[in-house]
Amino acid sequence: MKRTGTGERLTVRGLALRADLSNGTISGLCTGAQRTLPAAKAERLAEVIGVDVLVLFIPGGRAARAAAAIPTPRAVPA
Template identity: 45%
Template sequence: MVLVSPDLLRQLMERTGDGREVSVRDLADAAGCHPSKIGHLRTGERETAGEDEAKAIAKRLGVDLLVLWIPTGRANPAPAEPEHLAVAV
């Protein structure tokens, strides 16, 4: 999944669906990822997340999945992540 906009993510974190702010750590806990991944998404240094992470982030923020994320696939390939953020295989 590709993040629609780092600005939108930051805005939604400031005022979630229930009207309260959510921290980077709380959002990372909800998504099951490291807080640095959320930090990189917020700054635009990273643009992608796995489908399960994206769903969990959208759910925690109280928005529909497609408000915040664009699905990837053959017609919409995921952008390459910066080399220093890429997962070693």
């Protein structure tokens, strides 16, 4: 993965333009109103930001639902 590492500031509009996404999509992701994106769009967004897609999103589908169903480990007495 290539990381730009420039620290360049981006506006919602600028990020949307560079990732070829709508302003509403970027705004929704920033506010939490939208939590998912199709894989191709998520990859474009991650590329523009300069991070791996897994930094931004948890993969969806059956595997993600199964992982969410795994109980959290609890401490046991010694």
